[in-house]
Amino acid sequence: MALPRLLARALHRAAAVSAPAAPDFNSFVVRTNTCGELRSAHVGQKVTLYGWIQYQRQGLFLVLRDFQGLTQIIIPQDEAHSHVKKLLSNAPVESVVRxxxxxxxxxxxxxxxxxxxGDIEVKAETAEILNFCKKLPFEIKDFIKKSEALRMQYRYLDLRSLRLQHNLRLRSRVVMRxxxxxxxxxGFVDVETPTLFKRTPGGAKEFLVPSREAGKFYSLPQSPQQFKQLLMVGGLDRYFQVARCYRDEGSQPDRQPEFTQIDIEMSFVDQAGIQRLIEGLLQYSWPEERGSITTPFPSMTYEEALAEYGTDKPDTRFGMKIVDISDVLRLSDIQFVQNALSYPRGTIRAICIPQGVRYLKNKxxxxxKESAKSQFNQEIMEIIRRPDGSLKSLLTKFLGKKQQLELIQALNMQVDDVVLLAAGEHKQVCSALGSLRLLSASLLEAAGLALRDPTAFxxxxVVDFPLFxxxxxxxxxxxxxxxxFTAPHPSDASLLHSDPTKVRSQHYDLVLNGNEVGGGSIRIHSAEQQRFVLEKVLKEDSEVLSHLLEALELGAPPHGGIALGLDRLISLIVDAPSIRDVIAFPKSFRGRDLMANAPDYVTPEELEPYHIQVSWPLEEKEAKKN
Amino acid sequence: MALPRLLARALHRAAAVSAPAAPDFNSFVVRTNTCGELRSAHVGQKVTLYGWIQYQRQGLFLVLRDFQGLTQIIIPQDEAHSHVKKLLSNAPVESVVRxxxxxxxxxxxxxxxxxxxGDIEVKAETAEILNFCKKLPFEIKDFIKKSEALRMQYRYLDLRSLRLQHNLRLRSRVVMRxxxxxxxxxGFVDVETPTLFKRTPGGAKEFLVPSREAGKFYSLPQSPQQFKQLLMVGGLDRYFQVARCYRDEGSQPDRQPEFTQIDIEMSFVDQAGIQRLIEGLLQYSWPEERGSITTPFPSMTYEEALAEYGTDKPDTRFGMKIVDISDVLRLSDIQFVQNALSYPRGTIRAICIPQGVRYLKNKxxxxxKESAKSQFNQEIMEIIRRPDGSLKSLLTKFLGKKQQLELIQALNMQVDDVVLLAAGEHKQVCSALGSLRLLSASLLEAAGLALRDPTAFxxxxVVDFPLFxxxxxxxxxxxxxxxxFTAPHPSDASLLHSDPTKVRSQHYDLVLNGNEVGGGSIRIHSAEQQRFVLEKVLKEDSEVLSHLLEALELGAPPHGGIALGLDRLISLIVDAPSIRDVIAFPKSFRGRDLMANAPDYVTPEELEPYHIQVSWPLEEKEAKKN
Structure with a gap:
């Protein structure tokens, strides 16, 4: 009868090994448990906890908090423990105690x-105040309501919030997976590439770093693009890096001067290979609590995306696609319609806003309409379907019954739907309607219509972008x-010489809920083709890239890769309004660190080794004088 | 009889799960195998390999190479495959083929x-040249003998070497573990901290990054020190990061302007906790092929290290420790001895070089002796033990028989040993002898004496450093x-006010084979103590650190941490002569990227958005004019 027991034990061990054990948060320290750990099963145990005082009431009990949770501590009331009572009753909120x-x-x-x-409490026997908290600049409870500037200034207080603890820990976990x-x-190799590099031709968004050689500067690259390609030439075969990247765009909302991308490059791979890799990567690392994702991901050409969604990053969580109604209206006698269709890429398109009459106000x-006008210089006409089924619009008088019916069918218009119609050049019309599609979706949702599932991913x-x-x-x-460095589509390679504008590329973008979360391509590995693109098509000086061209001549394998925008991806996973919510110490939208006050002035002496001096704008010069 | 089979299967599964499976290098690509993979068991299989032509002989066979190894390819000789033969015979070495x-x-x-x-070969049926290799700038075989500058310029060729492939892959694997x-x-959380930060007071080695605000600069920090402490104040509890750090030291051999450290910080921990953590970390991540390491690591105070090894990073792989012979000579009538001992920290010390007479030449x-003089301003006297057991030295005539015997015993002098003796101030004497100990060890080894086991780690x-x-x-x-931010030793805290020079710190260094590979400390978590250290002891303006002082006032937990120098650690593990051998794209010792030529000149227009201009040194101004 020994065998079944042995079997059970063996199976149990197999299970124990395959399910990753929870990390041990109590190793290397004196605490026996975290503040989120104790249950009824621990009753009777003597424990030592460390944490922050979240709340204290009349010397009777307090709530102790750490990164894992809250535990209720009962303050002893008997004479023998009067010092413990005194300590714990007098310590201000957010003090650190054992x-x-x-x-x-x-x-x-x-x-x-x-x-x-919530089933237990800890009856305190001894206690120690490890650090008293002075008066907080505001009540932590109200912190979330404070201005973002104040929260950035006291970022270390904001970091104690459940929300930021969750975001940063999830980020760490996803990256680990x-x-x-x-x-x-x-079998990918994690290779660190330099960030002090040479300026990319036309790299206007690259930060400069003065060197000690007069007049010479490093540049902080926007991505490890050149390095990852050179690693392939160097036979590394499969490279990845969680890479710090830099982009100086001045003030931009929800952009950061430094950001992180999951940077990947492979040799001997094609577009499909990279796509399957990334689908597997996301499926494997996807946090369980956010459901599961199915693969392969759907795919759409750039042309399709533009035609149906008016953007290269379609939000496919809802319909309201752009519909081509050129053929419906082609025979009508409407001036602006005929006008639009007479142009080479003229088109008439529309989106249908479901229940627009009920959910959208006139304003x-x-x-x-104003936004389409100001952002895209595009006039918009509206059509409403009345309760009796008829259409209300400035257009209707120009349309016959049959045309009206065709319009209703083409747009699948229901009673109370609102159609927004645009006529003009293909890209302008689609872009304007694509923008209106997103704006009206937000308006519908704000008015109470459930359009997009907030838990859906x-x-x-998006593939087949134009190369130029x-x-x-x-x-x-x-x-x-x-x-x-993007390679042309294999079927279009011959067009490179005859009509480069028609060449599609082997670039691919990964879109999540209407946000670009990644992009990559198969790269040019022929020195000849690379030189042709640089010199003949782009008319650039290839000299600055001579090291790369030379590398392609010395045994460069075919290769391709991708980069995922980690900050954006994580912010979408945790449904955060800004990437600042998934970065420990973000800069303000003006690129400032509001906690330490960076950037800051330095003395002329500190500039001397770098052979630079400040060119003060005139008004500042004047102000400095006074 | 089903049970035993079930049991065997369950046990097999348990083993399969616990031993990490080898990575799949052939996923997402067309190849069936890497060039290092095929064995007799594969005989008969049709395979597709991709790689570089390492060698080709008379159209008969070639050797194909990739990151995993070499495979011999037999070129078909029959008429039906004449095109394959033509392709493979004509492709130059280092061309890329399928x-x-x-x-x-x-x-x-x-x-x-x-x-x-070596048991198999692949009989080629089809082949494709994916990229022809032009004439190499040198023969790859001789590459290792080329100047380092040339190897840096063609780094992507150097990366194809077995040596660099091994180093970079091992580095990736160790970091992953x-x-x-x-x-x-x-339960540590991987948190990315900013590299565009504020200048540290006195941070002369920090690179500057001009911002778009006139006169204001970011600084690239030398480590995430402030951020990791603020993360602890923010309740992150356990932080780590494989952190990119920057240090502008101008030209320094074997230093890099950017480097990587394993950066760690914990709350509620003491020195022993961090030490056990790091010992476990290194043991867990240690590459199997380098043997195993035993823990806990030995520990030595700074004072002991200085007294016995003359340095704070002792190479403990061999003896030749510094011996205090003050007491042996105290009663002698030697002028320089009496002179030295009359000073407050005067001492007479010596090292004994085993078999020095046989292995060291007079020069x-x-x-x-010259090196001790020039580097430490320290006179050295030598003593030799003759084959007859007697001592030969300028000193002997001043020493009685008993003193000579005591000297021989104190230094454990054998026949043919050479003793180097120094008299003077404690630190100077020990430092000079510590340096001589290392120099003479290298000389002994160069002469053929096996002193240090090259496979030993x-x-x-090293602990109990002075705080100031x-x-x-x-x-x-x-x-x-x-x-x-380093905390004083708990037993010395009261000395902080009375005699700060006597205060030991809670700093600890990790030393491997005589190299500092890590350092850390328990930090000050009391705002009051931190302010005292900054203002009263160091006489610094605490205003620039006001954000940190304020953070300590608002519930900072006790905390400590450490940083390991990854580049140095890996270079020691793989026994590389320089950290440049474990970095994919290192800078030269002048801080230059020799492949892409960085840093480089930029135009005045590119400097304009940053409100800076170059202050040309006069001679360059002149040269530019002509």
């Missing part, structure tokens, strides 16, 4: 089912849609 | 037992021996 005592069941009826430790997937399961509709690949775009300042010249 | 073929046993007698894949230990086993001994804690040191430029003023 308490040793016995775990006891709460008196019947006083259990708190909302509190994980990503590392396990990449490193342990798929909402006006503001939508819709991943989407006309420059904004001079449309006869081309620039890279992403970066000059 | 080969598909059948795994076959090598003909008897042609197996290569030195090659892991460290993360598992910290994050998964002990070696002269150079040792001797970890050592006299400033070099003005010894009446004090500066922090490490940094101003």
């Amino acid at each position: 308490v040793t005592g016995i775990v006891s069941p709460r008196p019947p009826g006083q259990e708190n089912p909302k509190m994980p430790t 990503m590392r396990e997937y990449l490193c342990n399961l798929h 909402d509709l006006e503001s939508l 819709h991943f989407l690949w 775009l006309p420059k904004a300042e001079n449309p006869t010249e081309l620039e890279s849609a992403h970066h000059p | 080969v598909t073929g059948i795994v076959s046993p090598r003909p008897p007698g042609q197996e290569n037992p030195k090659m892991p894949t 460290m993360r598992e230990y910290l994050c998964n086993l002990h 070696d001994l002269e150079s040792l 001797h970890f050592l804690w 040191l006299p400033k070099a430029e003005n010894p009446t003023e004090l500066e922090s021996a490490h940094h101003p």
